[in-house]
Amino acid sequence: MPIRPGAQVQAHWEVLEQETAENPWRELLDEFTPDGKQFQLRHYSEFVTFLPYVQRFIYGESRERKDSGNRDEEPGSSPMRVYRRHDITSARVITRAGEPPIVLSIAHIDLYFFYDIDVVLLNVEVSCDDLTLVQAQELLYRFGRAYPAGWDERGDGLHCLHSLEWITADGTVLAASDSADRDKFLSFVAEHRAPRVSSHWAFLLKPLLLDHADPNAAIRYRQIEFYRMxxxxxxxxxxxxxxxxxxxxxxxxxxxxxxxxxxxxxxxxxxxxxxxxxxxxxxxxxxxxxxxxxxxxxxxxxxxxxxxxxxxxHPDVGVLAQFRHQHFLLFLIAHFQRAALLMFADRLAEALKRLDLNSSDSVNRFRRAIRQNFEIFLRFSHRYWFHEISEQTQARSLFDLTVNHLKLDSLYGEVKDRIYSMDQYLVSDSGRRHTNTVLRLTVVTTFGLIGTVSTGFIGMNLIGLTDILLIEKIIFFFIIFLPTAFLTFYTIVKSRRLSDFLDVLSDEQVSAREKFIALLDVWRKKKVVED
Incomplete structure (x- = not known):
C-alpha cells in the first residue's frame, strides 16, 4: 500500500532502514565488494548464468556508478533490495495432530523489494535432515499457508500445519501459529471482508502490517496472490x-x-x-x-x-548450490512478474471502484490513477519483463516450465489490454472534451464576428455619424448588422460546399475550368439518387 499518496515511486524499504527495537530487518548488501573477499565461486556461477539484461536487474552495474549518488536513482543501481532478519534460527513444526514435532533450521528469512513496483516477496529458507518421504511431502504441502482454508471436525486448520513456532538461538519462542483459533479468522473476515493472516506469518512480517488490521501502520500490505505460497x-x-x-x-x-x-x-x-x-x-x-x-x-x-x-x-558448484542461487532467482523472477501483473490488475479494479461519475474530483483522480498506472506499466515492461533469462539449457528450461504453468504471457496480455484500453479511453475522452471546447469557441467566434464587422464598419468613419441623432445611429447600425448577420449565417449554411470548393481551389493539378465548376457547385442543387 502507498506510503506517499500521489507519488509514483514508493520506497517502502526506507521504513525498514530505521533501526528500532521493533524492526528486526537489516539490509542485505551484496557480495560485490571492491576487495572481492566475499565473492565466492557459487556467486560467480550464479552471475554468469543470466543474460546481461537480467544481470543488471539482479545486480545492477558497476560500483562506481552506485557510489556516485542516490542509489535508487542512479542508472547503475540494482532495482532489487533485500532485507534480512537474524533473530530466528529455527522453527518447530507439527504437521498433523499426534505427529512428532520436527525442528527446521532457518537459513534465511528475507524480504525482497523492487524499485518502482509496490510488491514485496517473503523468502523463508529452511532445512532438515533425516526426514521420511511422507514428512517431506507434508512439509511442502502445509508449510507455506498464509491462513487455514477451513477447519475439520476436531477444530484443526485444513491444509496447514497443526502448529509452528519461531525459535531463537537460546530457545525462546517468539511467535506461534493460531490456525486452530477459528473465531479469530471468522470474525476478521466478517468485519473486514478480507482474510486474516495467521499469527506466525504476521509476526514474521512486522513492521509490515495487513492493510485491514491497522490502516495507520507505517507499511501496509495487501494479499495479491493465492494464500498458498x-x-x-x-x-x-x-x-x-x-x-x-x-x-x-x-x-x-x-x-x-x-x-x-x-x-x-x-x-x-x-x-x-x-x-x-x-x-x-x-x-x-x-x-x-x-x-x-x-x-x-x-x-x-x-x-x-x-x-x-x-x-x-556440493554447496559451491553442485546441484545444491544451483538450487539455492540460480534456480531460486529464476523462480523469484517468474513469481515477481506474476505478482506485479496482479498488482496492476488490482489497481485498475480499485480505481474503477472509487470512480464517481457525478463528482468531477473523483473523475480527475481516476484519470490521474490510470495515467500513473500506464506510466508505471511501461517502465515495468522495459525494466522487468523478459521471456528469456539465460542461455544455459537447464536454467532456460526450468524458467520456461515455470512461466508456462503460471500463464504469464496470457496474464501480461490481459493486463496490457486493460491498461491500454483505459488509456485509450482517456485519450478519446480528452479528444472529445477538446472538440467540445473548440466547438464552443467556434460558436462564440461566429457570433462575435457579426458584432465585430458591424462596429468595425461604423468605426471606419466612412459615414459621418457624429452629429446625427441616436435613433439614426441605431438605424445605421442595423443597416450594417442585418446583412452582416445574414451573410454570416448563409456562409455557415454553405460551409460544407465552400470547404469542398477551397479544397479544389488549393489543388494545383486542377484546371481553372474545374475550379470554376466547383465554385458553381456551391449553389447548385444536388441530385438525389434513389434506388
Missing part, C-alpha cells in the same frame, strides 16, 4: 529410482502425503505428467549427478537427487 524443495534421498510415480506426482504438484499405491488424481489427468512437469535431462545413471529429476509446476520447483552423489550436495 510458492514453494521450492530439494530432496536428497538414498535411492531416487525407488520413489514411485505416484509419489513423484505428489511432489511435483505438492499435493501432500497419501496412499502410495493410489494416484492422487485420475489416470487421464496425470497421463502426461512427465511431459508437462518434469525436466529429466539428468534422470539417468550417468553424469556427475545421476538420477536427478526436476519438477516444475509453476507454484512449485522440486529437485530430487541421490544423497550419495557428492556433486548433488
Amino acid at each position: 510458492p514453494v521450492m524443495g530439494l530432496l536428497a534421498v538414498a535411492e531416487p529410482r525407488a520413489i514411485s510415480r505416484n509419489d513423484f506426482i505428489r511432489l511435483g504438484l505438492v499435493i501432500g502425503a497419501s496412499d502410495a499405491e493410489a494416484l492422487p488424481y485420475s489416470d487421464r489427468h496425470v497421463a502426461d505428467f512427465e511431459q508437462r512437469y518434469c525436466d529429466d535431462r539428468f534422470w539417468c545413471n550417468v553424469g556427475p549427478s545421476p538420477n536427478t529429476r526436476y519438477l516444475a509446476s509453476g507454484q512449485a520447483l522440486i529437485v530430487v537427487g541421490d544423497a550419495q552423489s557428492k556433486y548433488f550436495l
Whole structure:
C-alpha cells in the first residue's frame, strides 16, 4: 500500500532502514565488494548464468556508478533490495495432530523489494535432515499457508500445519501459529471482508502490517496472490529410482502425503505428467549427478537427487548450490512478474471502484490513477519483463516450465489490454472534451464576428455619424448588422460546399475550368439518387 499518496515511486524499504527495537530487518548488501573477499565461486556461477539484461536487474552495474549518488536513482543501481532478519534460527513444526514435532533450521528469512513496483516477496529458507518421504511431502504441502482454508471436525486448520513456532538461538519462542483459533479468522473476515493472516506469518512480517488490521501502520500490505505460497524443495534421498510415480506426482504438484499405491488424481489427468512437469535431462545413471529429476509446476520447483552423489550436495558448484542461487532467482523472477501483473490488475479494479461519475474530483483522480498506472506499466515492461533469462539449457528450461504453468504471457496480455484500453479511453475522452471546447469557441467566434464587422464598419468613419441623432445611429447600425448577420449565417449554411470548393481551389493539378465548376457547385442543387 502507498506510503506517499500521489507519488509514483514508493520506497517502502526506507521504513525498514530505521533501526528500532521493533524492526528486526537489516539490509542485505551484496557480495560485490571492491576487495572481492566475499565473492565466492557459487556467486560467480550464479552471475554468469543470466543474460546481461537480467544481470543488471539482479545486480545492477558497476560500483562506481552506485557510489556516485542516490542509489535508487542512479542508472547503475540494482532495482532489487533485500532485507534480512537474524533473530530466528529455527522453527518447530507439527504437521498433523499426534505427529512428532520436527525442528527446521532457518537459513534465511528475507524480504525482497523492487524499485518502482509496490510488491514485496517473503523468502523463508529452511532445512532438515533425516526426514521420511511422507514428512517431506507434508512439509511442502502445509508449510507455506498464509491462513487455514477451513477447519475439520476436531477444530484443526485444513491444509496447514497443526502448529509452528519461531525459535531463537537460546530457545525462546517468539511467535506461534493460531490456525486452530477459528473465531479469530471468522470474525476478521466478517468485519473486514478480507482474510486474516495467521499469527506466525504476521509476526514474521512486522513492521509490515495487513492493510485491514491497522490502516495507520507505517507499511501496509495487501494479499495479491493465492494464500498458498510458492514453494521450492530439494530432496536428497538414498535411492531416487525407488520413489514411485505416484509419489513423484505428489511432489511435483505438492499435493501432500497419501496412499502410495493410489494416484492422487485420475489416470487421464496425470497421463502426461512427465511431459508437462518434469525436466529429466539428468534422470539417468550417468553424469556427475545421476538420477536427478526436476519438477516444475509453476507454484512449485522440486529437485530430487541421490544423497550419495557428492556433486548433488556440493554447496559451491553442485546441484545444491544451483538450487539455492540460480534456480531460486529464476523462480523469484517468474513469481515477481506474476505478482506485479496482479498488482496492476488490482489497481485498475480499485480505481474503477472509487470512480464517481457525478463528482468531477473523483473523475480527475481516476484519470490521474490510470495515467500513473500506464506510466508505471511501461517502465515495468522495459525494466522487468523478459521471456528469456539465460542461455544455459537447464536454467532456460526450468524458467520456461515455470512461466508456462503460471500463464504469464496470457496474464501480461490481459493486463496490457486493460491498461491500454483505459488509456485509450482517456485519450478519446480528452479528444472529445477538446472538440467540445473548440466547438464552443467556434460558436462564440461566429457570433462575435457579426458584432465585430458591424462596429468595425461604423468605426471606419466612412459615414459621418457624429452629429446625427441616436435613433439614426441605431438605424445605421442595423443597416450594417442585418446583412452582416445574414451573410454570416448563409456562409455557415454553405460551409460544407465552400470547404469542398477551397479544397479544389488549393489543388494545383486542377484546371481553372474545374475550379470554376466547383465554385458553381456551391449553389447548385444536388441530385438525389434513389434506388
